[in-house]
Structures are given as structure tokens and as C-alpha cells.
Amino acid sequence: MNKLNILQINDLTKKYYNKTALSNVSLNFEPGKIYGLLGPNGSGKTTLMKVVAGLHKQTSGSVLINDEELSYKTKAYVSYMPTENFMYDSFRVIDIAKFYNSMYEDFRLDYALNLINEIKINLNHKIANLSSGQIGKLKAVIALSRDTDIYMLDEPLNGVDVLSRDTIMDIITKSYNENKVIIISTHLVSEIEKILDNVIFLKDGMVEIFGNAEELRQSRQLSVEGLYKEVFRNA
Numbered sequence: 663m664n665k666l667n668i669l670q671i672n673d674l675t676k677k678y679y680n681k682t683a684l685s686n687v688s689l690n691f692e693p694g695k696i697y698g699l700l701g702p703n704g705s706g707k708t709t710l711m712k713v714v715a716g717l718h719k720q721t722s723g724s725v726l727i728n729d730e731e732l733s734y735k736t737k738a739y740v741s742y743m744p745t746e747n748f749m750y751d752s753f754r755v756i757d758i759a760k761f762y763n764s765m766y767e768d769f770r771l772d773y774a775l776n777l778i779n780e781i782k783i784n785l786n787h788k789i790a791n792l793s794s795g796q797i798g799k800l801k802a803v804i805a806l807s808r809d810t811d812i813y814m815l816d817e818p819l820n821g822v823d824v825l826s827r828d829t830i831m832d833i834i835t836k837s838y839n840e841n842k843v844i845i846i847s848t849h850l851v852s853e854i855e856k857i858l859d860n861v862i863f864l865k866d867g868m869v870e871i872f873g874n875a876e877e878l879r880q881s882r883q884l885s886v887e888g889l890y891k892e893v894f895r896n897a
Contacts, residue, residue, distance in 0.1 A: 668693050668739075668811050668843050669714065674723035676709055676867075683709040684867045686723070691812070694840035698858040698875070698886070699847040702894055706867040707847040708745065711814045715742035728811065738768070743805035743815045747797055751790035755783055755800065762804055774807035777836075781829055795826030802830045806837040813837065814845045819853060827853050851887040861886055863893050 669691040676684040684706045691697060699707050712718040714725055716737040727736040749758050755778060763771040778785060781799050783792070792800065802818055815834070819827045827850075834844060835857055848854050861878065863871040870893055871878070875886055882889055 701864040741808040756785040798822035
């Protein structure tokens, strides 16, 4: 098993009918790093995540997770948090945690319940009665409570208040592990920049920039947010 790169993407292309969502994307992801997948809406971020998670099939190219081609088995290596609220309104918070505990052998129920307690969400409250900020925090907790190799969070800061964004970033950094990969897609770069090790700028389905965040800041004399504005000024 090649632990130098938990995830390797080679010449990945994904087409929907006559639209190309991803074009010849090649990336590699090392354990112990938090990656920012950055780009405006429609740049291909969600498509890339869904291919890696095994929810969409690529048109061409390959994706290797722990040196294995995408398959039913590799789905177990990935915890994917979609943009949408995936939790049933009628469930209580405790029901959601128990549901995912029954769904996934690698779900850490005690870890999830401790985090939920830390962020002060009542376990007996129904999902329907939670605020958008609480929903955002709970989604992150559920996704990061699996003991797996790759965590992918699609726009985790979208539609939540500033204080909830800070809490979500705290949850992400608490879940950091030198053997895991965390990939966060977002267009809210200023808030997430401080926790990123590496950044990927995805523009029109192609990799525009891929590199170490600090090295880019030094070489370009710009923050990651400043570089983002420069690259996507006319996007």
C-alpha cells in the first residue's frame, strides 16, 4: 500500500452528455494534510468529490485509493459530506447519530456524541427544529466521526453564520490525524485559508493551481484569498 499518497487521481475526465465537468485532472493527496478544493460554483468541485466517493463514474482516467481502483470496496475509505442537508427532519439528533452508527462499522458513536455535546446541540431536538448553523455543525460531526482514510466536506461553511463557521473549522482541526486526508471544497476562502496545508484551484473543470499554501503565499506575495481573487476575477 502506497501511504505516500492515499488518493491518486490521474487524467480524470467526467462528461455529462455534451458538457465536460472535469478535464484531465491529475492530483495526489498525502496523509496528514488538509486540502482546500477552491473554485466558484460550477468549477467541478462537487463532481470531483462525487467521483472519488464512488457516487458518479468517471468518463476516463483513473482514481486510486490506497492503490486500489474505485470500487464498492473503496467507498468504505471515504466519508463524504454533501452540500445538501442529508438528515431526516423527523429524526432527533441522537437518532441521527445512532442511525449512522448502525450504517457504518467505522462510525465512532462516543466520539460523535462528545463532539455534539461540546458544540451544545441538544440530543433530543428534532432536525427540523435546528438552525442552519446547527445543521452545518452536525453534518460536519457526522462526516468526521467515521474512522476512515479520506474525509471530503463539500462547502461545509455554506449558508451558516460566522460563529458556526468557526465551530465547524474547530471540528475539522480536531479531526486532523497524520494518517488521514481532509479535503474541503469552498468558495469562502478567507475563512478557511488558515487551516489549509495545500490548495487546489479548479477552474472550468481543470486544475489551475495545485500547491502548498505557504509556498504559494511566499512565491506569489499574496494570501490564498488574494490569489483566488486574481485567478477567478472574471469567472
